[in-house]
Amino acid sequence: MKRGVRSIPGPRGSASGSRRTGRPSSAVRARSPPSWPRRDGSPICRGSPTSPTSSRRRRAPSGSPRASSSARSRRRRRPGSSSKRRRRASGSPPRRRTRASAPASGRWRSRPSTACAISASSSRGAPSGTITERAARASTGSSTASTPAATTASPRRRRPPPMSDFHAAGLPETARLTARVRRVLGLNPGLMTGPGTNTYLVGERRPLLLDTGAGLPGYLPLLTSVLATEGLEDVSRVLLTHRHPDHMGGVPDVRRAFPRVPVAKRVVNDPTLPVPMEALDDGRVIHGDAVTLHVLHTPGHASDHSCFYLEEERALFTGDLVLGGSTTVIPPDDGDLGQYLASLHRILEWDVQRIYPGHGPVLEPARPVVERLIAHRLERDAQILEALRAGLTTLPEIVARVYRAVAPALHPMARLSVMSHLVKLERDGRIRREAGEPVRFHPA
Secondary structure: OOOOEEEEOOOOOOOOEEEEOOOOOHHHHOOOOOEEEOOOOOEEEOOOOOOOOOOOOOOOOOOOHHHHHHHHHHHOOOOOOHHHHHHHHHOOOOOOOOOOOOOOOOOOOOOOOOOOOEOOOOOOOOOHHHOOEOOOOOOOOOOOOOOOOOOOOOOOOOOOOOOOOOOOOOOOOEEEOOOOEEEEEOOOOEOOOEOOEEEEEEOOOOOEEEOOOOOOOOHHHHHHHHHHHOOOOOOOEEEOOOOOHHHHOOHHHHHHHOOOOOEEEOOOOOOOOOOOOEEOOOOOEEEOOOOEEEEEEOOOOOOOOEEEEEOOOOEEEEEOOOOOOOOOOOOOOOOOHHHHHHHHHHHHOOOOOEEEEOEOOOEOOHHHHHHHHHHHHHHHHHHHHHHHHOOOOOHHHHHHHHOOOOOHHHHHHHHHHHHHHHHHHHHOOOEEEEOOOOOEEEEO
16 A cells, blocks of 8 residues: 555445555545435436535445534635635625525425326417316216326425415316316406406216306317317306406307307396306206206305305315415405305305315315315404504504505405404404594594
8 A cells, every 4th residue: 555545444335445654656636426316316416417515525324433524614714715706806795505596406406396286288279178177086986087197296285385365377278177077268368357257167978167267268168179079069057156347248259159058147236247147046957958956045245156066976066165275355345254254154154175166276176275275364463453453543554454465456455454454343343434535543
């Protein structure tokens, strides 16, 4: 052995390495690089394209004394490093490396996202049968042979995301959710509509159509293409959850495409309707092609709002009562927060396993979602009362306090929600209103 070179043991299955206290000899430099094992047992060679470390630095196995000392030496920054001297000489501010700006490889390795619920994406005009959602699996006893297999989800249940008052986007334009349910977006994405209004084809051969979107030009061709690619016949009946334009606006176009199709909704407080409509009363049962729907009157978001319970799947089409990933706005003219909470409690009395919302992705299981919505509204009540006790008495002041984490551009819509809470709290006798300009509110 040459003087000045001492032998060190290499990793298991590799030749022993050598290290010199001074400059290594050519014989040492010519050695093949050691390979430390990955967590899954496969080797990572130093200097290879997949190596997470530099070719001049070797990472010791975790848990060894050398590994801990190497980690400490990497954390210590030499005060006279050349890069820092150059930045000081040029007058540039010190460069700080944050987790957000760190590269995907190396010390901070990025993790693949697991939040996506869509197993495949759909482009416009593609067959809708190529899409499935993990949250919308076919119910027990239903035929799943024609439904493509969804991406296998992790058996570990994740914590649900926090409730938000505004929508998040990201859904395919068409989707086959189960053997009985297909979704067609209304092509009206926006701040308050998220990916757009969800319209649903419910049934096997001659489906029912739930809601019609906003009436944009591209919706009807998209609807007819889904009927063709899925081998379905014409729409047998149109059912509407409520009168708002993003749900009822497409009725004239659908009626022109299917002249004899009947249209039905709960008719209440409707000054005008685009076409004559059949009245839907609470508790009515509608039989479609291999499907059975129960009508539930659920006011709150609108006085004519209805949900439809799909008996075969124990699923509920909720319209704007329950939304995917956000809460609904309670308009002051036709909405009522007290009725809205009562409607949420009512659907908890039904055996609902899955929710098909009017906006956003499918929600499953259903009960935790509804319970979180109720808790969110009660928490908002407490926040508004806290703002009033702090001396904030006008509506803009309360909105700025309660929605301080929300962009000011969204505050006008937030005022509708806060006003609905103030009306409820006043009716409950917990606050009082002071007339004037502006109107002020005080704790009772």
